[in-house]
């Protein structure tokens with residue numbers, strides 16, 4: 001399997017479930033969870049991590065700065 | 078661990094992380110509110126320019142009244158609409174500080190219109206961040222000077238009627254008739270590309286102030302999903318389809334000269 005080049009971290013306690021990140025992701029990486037967080041919102045979660053292209057649409061769009069994105073360092077053989 | 082995380086095997090390069098100038102605390106803003114995005118962008122720019130420790134913001138009356146909870150720089154509070162006057166005083170007493178005024182459309186274009194025009198006309202070396210969300214958010218969604226024609230609000234329940242209520246005031250265009258402003262630009266938080274443009278505009282404005290260039294105003298078309306009576310996604314669409322046609326985006330004033 002191909003390595004996933006990006007790692008996403010969504011702060012589920014900070015998320016307000018506005019769904020803006022979901023709406024701007026070109027690769028359907030994110031969706032809203034069925035569960036609710038302590039603020040009472042259906043928080044965003046990462047469901048298709050391997051599809052992420054690191055475009056930062058979600059992190060730029062998030063009004064609550066709840067998304068962190070890392071590009072992994074891939075070691076060459 | 079409270080976050081959904083895909084753990085990297087190797088440490089990677091951070092592409093995006095919460096800016097340091099943003100206090101690590103949940104905001105009181107409603108889901109999808111553009112004030113959150115605007116606070117985030119200001120914090121990013123303070124980080125980028127490394128000016129957090131010498132920046133003084135002046136917060137408005139409106140939903141952004143608690144900016145001092147969220148932005149990790151000095152913040153003063155002004156009476157409704159008077160932020161440009163307070164910012165003027167701070168900047169003139171402490172000219173080596175970076176001073177910004179943060180205002181909603183009710184604050185800046187209604188009760189504070191006189192302060193807005195005169196600070197711009199004096200060419201004060203301050204940065205005005207103008208969050209235009211087309212309503213009075215904090216007080217329950219009353220009509221603002223920037224409410225669109227036909228838009229339903231608490232005080233225009235049948236829609237704004239231009240025959241008796243006037244039409245949306247375009248602040249950038251209005252201030253661009255003055256001789257003194259250095260930079261005037263309108264951006265919109267309606268897409269990732271729009272947000273990147275807003276970040277760039279704020280960077281230009283703050284940098285200009287650092288170089289002593291003078292007055293700048295960045296108008297940010299911003300969602301207030303609750304009082305636009307829409308979901309956050311539809312509020313963003315309302316900006317694209319309703320607000321931008323009424324408030325055209327772009328740079329109106331560059332390097333002290335009107336852009337043709």
Ligand SMILES: Cc1ncc(C[n+]2csc(CCOP(=O)(O)OP(=O)(O)O)c2C)c(N)n1
Nearest residue numbers: 138139140157181182183184212213214215
């Ligand atoms: C002197 C005075 N008049 C009226 C008010 C009531 N008031 C509080 S916020 C507000 C309007 C806020 O609207 P806006 O500036 O657009 O901010 P938003 O909440 O939409 O960001 C008003 C009229 C007040 N606090 N003080």
Ligand code: SF4
Nearest residue numbers: 025052053055056058
């Ligand atoms: S970085 Fe781009 S592709 Fe990856 S989750 Fe965010 S929006 Fe989707």
Ligand code: SF4
Nearest residue numbers: 015016018019021062
């Ligand atoms: S944009 Fe931010 S607050 Fe909104 S659902 Fe996504 S992670 Fe949550």
Ligand code: SF4
Nearest residue numbers: 106107110140214301
């Ligand atoms: S009322 Fe509108 S402007 Fe105020 S916090 Fe809620 S969404 Fe934001």
Ligand SMILES: [Mg+2]
Nearest residue numbers: 181182212214
């Ligand atoms: Mg407003």
